[in-house]
Amino acid sequence: MKDKTTNGVILIGIIFIALISILPFVFLSILSFSQGWAWPKILPNSLSLGAWKYVFAPTSGTINAIFTSLKVAIVVTIINLVLAIPAGDALGRYKFKGKKIIEAILLMPIIIPPIIIMMGMHKTFIVFNLTESTLGVILCHIVPTLPYMIRAVTISYNQLGFKWEEQGKMLGAGKIDRFFNIVFPFLIPGIVAGSSLSIVISLSQYIITVLMGGGQVVTLPMIMFPFINGGNQGIGAAYSILFALIAVIALIAMDLLLKRYYNDRKIN
Amino acid sequence: MTKLCLEGIEKSYIKNNSSKNKSEDDFRIQIDELLINEGEFFGIVGPSGCGKTTLLKIVAGLQEINKGEVIIDGNNITKISAENRNISMVFQQPLLFPHMTVEENVTFGLKMKKIDKTERKKRAKQILESVGLNGYLYRYPSELSGGQKQRVAIARAIAYKPEVLLMDEPFSSLDPALREDMRNLILKLHSKYKMTTIFVTHDREDAFTLFDRMAIMRGGEILQIGSPKEIYENPLTKYIAGFMGYKNIFQGHINVNEFVGKNVKFKLPNQNYLKNKSIYGYIVIPSESLEVNLVEKNNQNIKKMHQIESKDYYAFLGILEEVNYNQGLLYLKIKYNSEEIFITQKNKFSEDLKIGQNILVEYMPEKIHFIEKKVRG
Numbered sequence: 001m002k003d004k005t006t007n008g009v010i011l012i013g014i015i016f017i018a019l020i021s022i023l024p025f026v027f028l029s030i031l032s033f034s035q036g037w038a039w040p041k042i043l044p045n046s047l048s049l050g051a052w053k054y055v056f057a058p059t060s061g062t063i064n065a066i067f068t069s070l071k072v073a074i075v076v077t078i079i080n081l082v083l084a085i086p087a088g089d090a091l092g093r094y095k096f097k098g099k100k101i102i103e104a105i106l107l108m109p110i111i112i113p114p115i116i117i118m119m120g121m122h123k124t125f126i127v128f129n130l131t132e133s134t135l136g137v138i139l140c141h142i143v144p145t146l147p148y149m150i151r152a153v154t155i156s157y158n159q160l161g162f163k164w165e166e167q168g169k170m171l172g173a174g175k176i177d178r179f180f181n182i183v184f185p186f187l188i189p190g191i192v193a194g195s196s197l198s199i200v201i202s203l204s205q206y207i208i209t210v211l212m213g214g215g216q217v218v219t220l221p222m223i224m225f226p227f228i229n230g231g232n233q234g235i236g237a238a239y240s241i242l243f244a245l246i247a248v249i250a251l252i253a254m255d256l257l258l259k260r261y262y263n264d265r266k267i268n
Numbered sequence: 269m270t271k272l273c274l275e276g277i278e279k280s281y282i283k284n285n286s287s288k289n290k291s292e293d294d295f296r297i298q299i300d301e302l303l304i305n306e307g308e309f310f311g312i313v314g315p316s317g318c319g320k321t322t323l324l325k326i327v328a329g330l331q332e333i334n335k336g337e338v339i340i341d342g343n344n345i346t347k348i349s350a351e352n353r354n355i356s357m358v359f360q361q362p363l364l365f366p367h368m369t370v371e372e373n374v375t376f377g378l379k380m381k382k383i384d385k386t387e388r389k390k391r392a393k394q395i396l397e398s399v400g401l402n403g404y405l406y407r408y409p410s411e412l413s414g415g416q417k418q419r420v421a422i423a424r425a426i427a428y429k430p431e432v433l434l435m436d437e438p439f440s441s442l443d444p445a446l447r448e449d450m451r452n453l454i455l456k457l458h459s460k461y462k463m464t465t466i467f468v469t470h471d472r473e474d475a476f477t478l479f480d481r482m483a484i485m486r487g488g489e490i491l492q493i494g495s496p497k498e499i500y501e502n503p504l505t506k507y508i509a510g511f512m513g514y515k516n517i518f519q520g521h522i523n524v525n526e527f528v529g530k531n532v533k534f535k536l537p538n539q540n541y542l543k544n545k546s547i548y549g550y551i552v553i554p555s556e557s558l559e560v561n562l563v564e565k566n567n568q569n570i571k572k573m574h575q576i577e578s579k580d581y582y583a584f585l586g587i588l589e590e591v592n593y594n595q596g597l598l599y600l601k602i603k604y605n606s607e608e609i610f611i612t613q614k615n616k617f618s619e620d621l622k623i624g625q626n627i628l629v630e631y632m633p634e635k636i637h638f639i640e641k642k643v644r645g
Binding site for chain 1: 349350352355356367377381422425428434608
């Protein structure tokens with residue numbers, strides 16, 4: 001009897017959470033297909049494909065923006081991986097002086113608003129002629145994303161310990177062989193977690209991209225923002241849905257890509 | 269022929285970083301010389317924390333040393349990294365790579381040696397056959413039982429064809445029934461592949477069944493080296509005697525014709541070499557060299573009791589404290605003048621023994637081993 005009631009409570013909870021997360025999308029979908037939907041009407045006056053037509057019109061530059069966004073997110077994630085794997089190794093498995101301080105510094109961007117760091121970086125990047133370039137934007141996106149990647153990889157390394165690599169050494173595997181054959185498969189869950197966050201956070205950056213890109217690097221949030229911020233709300237809604245879809249597709253694609261090699265392999 | 273030689277090895281490290289009284293936690297391994305012969309099954313035995321695993325890791329190259337040399341076949345390999353030493357090791361846990369099949373696991377070492385694929389497959393099959401895991405080639409480690417995993421781990425180490433095979437308590441995670449099987453398997457494999465093997469354990473049974481020779485370790489030092497039989501019959505110290513399973517160890521003086529301990533006294537045949545001096549130390553009485561006779565009021569026993577005082581009848585009187593009957597053997601605990609004495613013997617009694625009963629224990633003085641206590645100076 002008790003089980004039944006608990007199950008009921010859990011079911012209601014799940015439905016409630018599902019509703020909360022689905023409702024905005026329902027609302028956004030209706031908004032994107034509507035033409036004139038003023039308060040206090042429950043449904044819009046008439047439906048139209050106008051917003052979507054605009055979004056996919058060649059003049060809107062949406063497709064280019066999507067590619068720019070994805071390019072930035074993917075490159076940022078790869079750079080994060082290259083930086084986070086050695087960092088995670090050091091933080092997760094070794095003891096050294098000042099470890100706590102280094103950990104704190106590496107996680108600082110989560111605590112300090114990135115905009116503050118960005119002001120300083122902008123000044124510096126002007127000197128290196130990196131402003132208004134994709135490279136500059138990529139480097140800036142690393143700031144808010146790297147801490148999550150490091151955190152995830154650190155935990156993976158911490159759980160891994162040294163025993164598997166010792167076993168690898170005892171079978172004649174050198175450093176590189178050990179990393180790709182033994183260590184990397186164990187890191188995959190952490191890498192997937194870190195990369196997911198890295199991609200999603202990079203995709204949704206607006207202020208950083210505006211500041212550093214100076215309007216020259218057009219990512220999806222760049223063209224989306226003006227519509228949400230008081231322009232045509234129907235187009236804004238369409239962009240929002242598109243944005244969410246792209247984020248989900250990017251995450252699934254990355255997950256599949258990383259797991260492809262170890263897809264049917266069982267990692268306990 | 270000597271295969272492996274450890275010379276003047278010294279390694280000290282602090283076990284616990286956070287501890288304040290460092291001198292207590294400082295641990296030191298010191299081995300003056302250890303020679304292991306080609307094809308030998310060598311054991312390193314000692315309680316946990318005695319440094320036996322560390323010693324194994326020193327041989328493997330997983331542990332750096334402060335001083336000393338590791339020599340294989342006359343080549344000094346002290347400075348060579350672990351992966352280039354051609355030594356393989358089986359750890360306490362199987363440590364099979366979970367994302368690889370059994371075959372890939374077994375052939376991993378061969379792949380690292382750049383041996384071609386068909387040869388690798390052939391060897392994996394052979395080796396798995398010899399550990400009794402036919403047809404497990406394409407399983408994943410998560411589909412194997414604990415014993416099977418450890419077998420694959422052993423197969424993987426052997427497939428690598430190492431100069432020296434190291435084993436660090438490979439049975440400790442298995443249940444006792446399986447250990448028996450694994451011991452037999454390892455003996456079979458050792459006689460088949462004739463590999464120089466160093467096996468670390470704290471289990472006496474492993475020691476007696478497996479080893480050609482062994483070293484007893486304690487506190488980072490080797491106390492005695494010899495075959496299990498030699499060490500059992502001639503332990504150098506009280507500690508080794510205790511470790512080898514002796515329970516009847518008494519401290520006292522040995523005189524020309526008797527041993528006098530704190531509470532006990534044993535008659536001994538004339539120790540003429542003592543020439544009326546007495547020496548101080550321990551006597552070790554194997555529990556299987558003692559024999560219990562019941563003290564009942566029949567004539568024969570009364571006769572025997574009178575003999576106790578006579579010169580060449582070796583026996584004493586005690587009170588029975590505990591009896592355990594196990595597979596045809598009796599395990600008895602006797603109280604003899606407030607000291608406990610343990611006896612193992614065949615069950616020759618038709619009736620059950622009663623606790624608290626008076627008992628006559630005969631002993632064989634030639635089986636008593638004497639360890640002189642040396643004054644450290």
